[in-house]
Amino acid sequence: MDAQNQPDQPQVSIVIPVYNEEETIPHLHDALATALADLDRPWEVVLVNDGSKDRSAEKLDEVAQKDPRFVAIHLRRNFGQTAAMSAGFDHARGEIIVAMDADLQNDPADVPKLLAKMDEGYDVVSGWRKDRKDKWLTRIFPSQVANWLISRVTGVYLHDYGCSLKSYRREILDDVQLYGEMHRFIPALARWAGASITEVVVTHHPRQFGSSKYGLSRTLRVFLDLLTVKFLLSYVTRPIQVFGKWGLLSGAVGFLLALWLTIDKLAFGHDIGNRPALLLAVLLIVVGFQFVTMGLLAELQARTYYEAQGKPIYAIRRITRG
Numbered sequence: 001m002d003a004q005n006q007p008d009q010p011q012v013s014i015v016i017p018v019y020n021e022e023e024t025i026p027h028l029h030d031a032l033a034t035a036l037a038d039l040d041r042p043w044e045v046v047l048v049n050d051g052s053k054d055r056s057a058e059k060l061d062e063v064a065q066k067d068p069r070f071v072a073i074h075l076r077r078n079f080g081q082t083a084a085m086s087a088g089f090d091h092a093r094g095e096i097i098v099a100m101d102a103d104l105q106n107d108p109a110d111v112p113k114l115l116a117k118m119d120e121g122y123d124v125v126s127g128w129r130k131d132r133k134d135k136w137l138t139r140i141f142p143s144q145v146a147n148w149l150i151s152r153v154t155g156v157y158l159h160d161y162g163c164s165l166k167s168y169r170r171e172i173l174d175d176v177q178l179y180g181e182m183h184r185f186i187p188a189l190a191r192w193a194g195a196s197i198t199e200v201v202v203t204h205h206p207r208q209f210g211s212s213k214y215g216l217s218r219t220l221r222v223f224l225d226l227l228t229v230k231f232l233l234s235y236v237t238r239p240i241q242v243f244g245k246w247g248l249l250s251g252a253v254g255f256l257l258a259l260w261l262t263i264d265k266l267a268f269g270h271d272i273g274n275r276p277a278l279l280l281a282v283l284l285i286v287v288g289f290q291f292v293t294m295g296l297l298a299e300l301q302a303r304t305y306y307e308a309q310g311k312p313i314y315a316i317r318r319i320t321r322g
Contacts, residue, residue, distance in 0.1 A: 010044040010069075012115065013094030017084035018060065018102040019050045023209035025059040028102055029070065035108035039115075045070045047102070048088045051078030082183040089173050098167045099183075105133070106165040107203040114167040114200060123172050123195035124187050126158050127165035127202035134204075146222055153230050154188035158199055161185070165202050169195075181221050185229045192233055239302055243295030251288025257281040 014032065018025070025047075036043055047060050047070060060072035073087055085099055096118055100106040110127065117125045134140055143162050151157040161184045168186065175193045176186055187197050235242045258281040261272045272278050 010094045011041040012043040012096050012098065013092030014045040014098045015085060015088030015092055016100055016102045017048050017050050017081050018052060018056055019078065020052045020054045020056060021102045022055040022059050024102055024104055025056060025063060028104055029063045031104060031108045035111060039112060043069065044093065046088045046092050047072050048084040049074040050084040051075050082178050082181055085183045086178045095170050096167055097170060097173060099164055101164045103207055105205050105207055107205060110165060110202040117198060117200055118167055122198050123169045124190050124197040125167045126187055126199040127163040128160045128199045129163050129204035130201045132204050133206040150226055153226055154233060156188045156191050156197060158187060181225045188229055188233065237302060239298035240295035243291045243298060247288045247291025247295060250284045250291060254281045254284025254288060
């Protein structure tokens with residue numbers, strides 16, 4: 001479809017965060033225009049400049065001015081990949097949103113493959129870089145460990161959470177709030193809303209231009225975000241059940257230990273004043289009380305969060321009326 005005659009309202013939006021990719025941008029435009037030329041639905045590409053320090057901003061503006069199907073969004077500073085994706089999602093107009101990296105390691109020719117899978121009725125389609133072109137020790141092995149851990153913690157089993165090439169239905173993303181490094185956990189968060197998820201094998205190319213922006217330093221941040229996701233998936237609407245459970249357990253153990261020490265003192269006349277067990281009993285009781293109190297405060301915050309925004313604790317797929 002000719003760029004000038006394409007309808008104003010796209011059905012598909014390609015969202016791409018960009019950070020210091022001045023050499024890649026012209027090639028990215030050409031690859032996307034070629035891969036999507038025969039797509040049977042109108043599309044747009046939303047390029048989000050995440051505070052690049054090279055000439056990426058200038059290159060993005062050139063692309064957007066040359067091709068009206070491309071939109072350039074410039075963030076005021078480098079906010080990170082998750083924030084850049086979130087900005088792209090917010091400004092995308094399509095019913096289906098495809099996310100991918102700007103470095104051309106993801107192949108734009110795989111986008112129609114993801115869309116075809118979406119047409120089968122799936123809400124999220126995740127790319128799987130089965131034949132990954134990265135260094136094994138610093139990239140592939142840590143990724144395999146992370147994928148195994150994330151799958152088991154979240155219960156959403158995917159081979160490649162780290163692959164940015166994913167497609168989503170807009171209504172699924174509307175229910176997902178992104179923070180930290182949360183973009184990789186969108187499939188797990190979408191499952192909470194009842195999304196149907198699958199994955200397809202996609203092509204992965206070696207990096208041709210620039211250098212990778214990711215390293216082992218991300219591992220700790222991903223692990224901490226995984227803890228957050230696990231809590232959101234399991235206890236966000238009932239935090240007292242996690243804090244209260246551990247609080248009651250700690251308090252019960254402390255009470256039983258204190259009871260045993262009391263009996264030992266009164267019945268057998270043993271001195272308990274200098275025994276570490278007494279301090280442990282007091283500590284466990286205090287910690288138990290704090291956990292229960294924390295759970296009650298978290299319950300109040302959860303109710304404030306949902307009630308103040310009128311935000312439901314459920315997600316409806318469809319309503320059928322006679």
